[in-house]
Amino acid sequence: MKTKVFFLNQKLQSVIVLCLFAVFNLQAQVSGNQVYRNGNYSGDQGTFPVNNVVSVNDNMLSVTVKILMNKKADGFVITLGLNEEDETVSGCNKKINTRISGLLDKLKMLGIKKEVVYVDFISQTKIYDYTVAELNAQQIDKGFEIKKNVIITTSNVENLEKIIAFASDYEIHDVIKVEYYNENSNTIHDALFDDALLLAEAKKAKYIKSFGKRILGTPNATEEFAVVFPKTQYKSYQAFESAEMESNSASRSQYLKKIARKNKTYYYDGVSSAGFDKVVNSNQTEVGIQYIMTLKVSYKIDTSI
Structure with a gap:
């Protein structure tokens, strides 16, 4: 590691001290x-x-x-997350795809086409619950859960809030992240x-x-x-x-x-x-x-x- 040593004359040191005092005083206000x-x-x-x-x-x-x-x-990539539960996998898919399709139709009002939207399949898992009878609790299958992310690209910063508002109409409330980029x-x-x-x-x-x-x-x-x-x-x-x-x-x-x-x-x-x-x-x-x-x-x- 290089160490740099600087020597200042007394007049210059006084000027620096006064300048720093002015800066710190301004920050305090x-x-x-x-x-x-x-x-x-x-x-x-x-x-x-x-x-x-x-x-x-x-x-x-x-x-x-x-x-x-x-x-x-120059542009933004916003990622929204949603999930759906049902007794069957097909039921989960139908519910979650209906919500996503509704959002995509709304996005057309902002000039956002399907070509700049990507639906990322995240997971499909079984979910369980318990039935309780007297002092006994038994684990049972309750159904399935599917999670998907909707990734949307837009070049207009004002569209971000509108996208979030449209998503809430379809109970999509999880704003996972917003990425910025320059071309x-x-x-x-x-x-x-x-x-x-x-x-x-x-x-x-x-x-x-x-x-x-x-x-x-x-x-x-x-x-x-x-x-x-x-x-x-x-x-x-x-x-x-x-x-x-x-x-x-x-x-x-x-x-x-x-x-x-x-x-x-x-x-x-x-x-x-x-x-x-x-x-x-x-x-x-x-x-x-x-x-x-x-x-x-x-x-x-x-x-x-």
Whole structure:
């Protein structure tokens, strides 16, 4: 592991301290109920990334560039689950297929054709019950259960709520997952890579001009390209304050303590834009896909100058 050490003059250190104080003070004013979230969350982004830097080690100049892109999804894949029970397998199939067919007919109102819908057969199992006579309980066959998933693709984000509403008309209430996708991920990669090259070249040129150095040979480079989907970026918290209850009785066995239900809030917390050299679509409010390009370029310096 490489350790990078940076020396700052006293004036610059004072400026940084003042800036950080202003940032933390602002966060304290507008943080909202998310402050109730568990501070031990493994994906906490409270620390700023500091690896978009220029560093010098012996005769090598290392330049790191980080770019973040917020991109709206081109399409969505929603998976709905349903099940049906009956005394016979054919009865199960008839019931569940009737519900699915009804949903598919409703989806035509949204312009969603059968070609973009896939029905996935999940399982067929026997179900059992018990008959109780006096002190005896005997297990008996009750019938069968069939489970299927309906997988629907749409390019319109507004269709998602309508699909869920239509599904509820046929007692399909299990929204298993919603996947996001972009059709041009290779194009996105190439664009971010080109931007990173330009920024790396600008950082290198500024260093060379400032310190009167010269580069030898050709540079070495490593690239990391990450795609962050919304399903990994949701967090939760419970915002409430509890009262204390004490009893002076030596025995508390006669007391029943009932805990009130506390609502749990979920919210989207995407990758923070702090610490990046460039953020594309920084003001995007719609939840989408995030792309991170990290480019590290190393140059050999002529130490004879």
